Amino acid sequence: MKKLIHIDNYESFYLDYLEGTLSEEERIAFEEFLAAHPELRVDEELLILDEAPEKLDPLQKLLLKKEDLTFVSGENLDYFAIGRIEQVLSAKEDTLFDTYLAANPEAQKLLAAYRETRLQASVVSYPNKEDLKEKEIRLVPWKLIAGITSAAAVLLLFFQLGLGTGTTEKDPTVMAQHRKLNSNTHSADKKSVELEPATNSIPENNTVVAQRSKPDSNQNPPIHSERDPKQKVKNTEDRILPVQPETDKNLIGEKSPHHPTILPQVKDNKQPVAPTLDEEVNKAPSKDLASNAGGSNMKNPIPIITNTISEKTKTPVDFKTGKATETEKGGFFIKIGKFEVSHKSSKRK
């Protein structure tokens, strides 16, 4: 018996097993077969037979057969009728059923009844179809992001440099930045240095003034007004003068004479456009190459640049220049972190 149950015929045994109609020997054999083929075990929850008759009806037994039926009768009429609407009858069975239908009007009614069991598809729309779709997400390549970031950083750097060397001295924030940048070059001794305005070089009819103000220049009167009361300055109380960095070692050496900035005459309480230097001041010697090359109204930008680069890159930056003398060579020296470049020119003849 055990050998008689195999993969091709187990279904009929299964149905009989579920119905409890197998003999004891068959039941044991089928349970052994199921144990050997667990994948064939059917979820019994799916086999709800509430509406089904207690015993397997002839239709289901017919369905389990692997051979074509050779005749149509009242017992297998349902099989043929359902098979017709399901289009699963063989050609031979179709012919048999057609012959039977022609001779039996009741069979035609039965076939019509089964045709009514076909569900007609109704239109049902899912309400949130768009929510189910996956939206396209465009990823920006990291190289593009890196490029834009680099470009922005370079622009920012140049912008910062531009502020440092341009005519931004009117901007208090920039002046404050200058003070911060130059604070490294300050010493306690330098703070106490009192500057003497070169009033001798200023013509009498020149109303421009020399000024070296402190950060709180609004509260403290300008130096020149205390030291040179003869200087004629109009509306000095209302005027806001630009702040000049107190000291700059590239501009003013400890022993070098002070050449004060000459401010243009202020009219209608307006800020001066740009500081200018007197001709005598322009003629004054300077130890700094950059200050000589920059023209009369240009400050030495080197400390600002080096400090800015140092701050941005968080790397120590140093830049030095030297003029060639009869005994020593001139040239320049730049150091950014561990990177150093230097150049020496020939001695002055």
Place this chain on the structure above:
Amino acid sequence: MTRKEYNEAVELYADNIYRFVVKHTQNRMLSEDIVQETFAKVWEKHESIEASKAKSYLFTTAYHQMVDTLKKEKRTTSFEGEDVRQDDPLSHLFDVQKTLQEAVNKLPEIQKTVILLRDYEGYNYNEIAEITALNESQVKVYIFRARQTLKNYLKSTELVA
């Protein structure tokens, strides 16, 4: 299956999946959740799914999702708590189809599943077998039994001869 093919599958089959599920559960909100979960699961594996098998894969996933959900919700084939009855399009259909839908709702779950896949989606026995993890003979048996039950129900209401 690419993103584009997946979105096309949504366009093509979302309504069919929803109809299949809502006819089963008779609960719109639950059905929407099942459909959403079905497509989410399919999207997770979309790279390993062939576009040509998308429909079959979707129905298979929806079927299993529905069975799991119904087990969790402890919803069985009953006429209780049906929230689609009031505004269901079937209410406007002919009496036979309306009664037939009632009869379908009375079928056991597996019979309902195979009959919905057969009539609404036009799947053959082999395809239904793949979706429901049955074999072809079992599908055939369930469909034949379902037809017989539906015919008897319609006859009992005297809507058919």
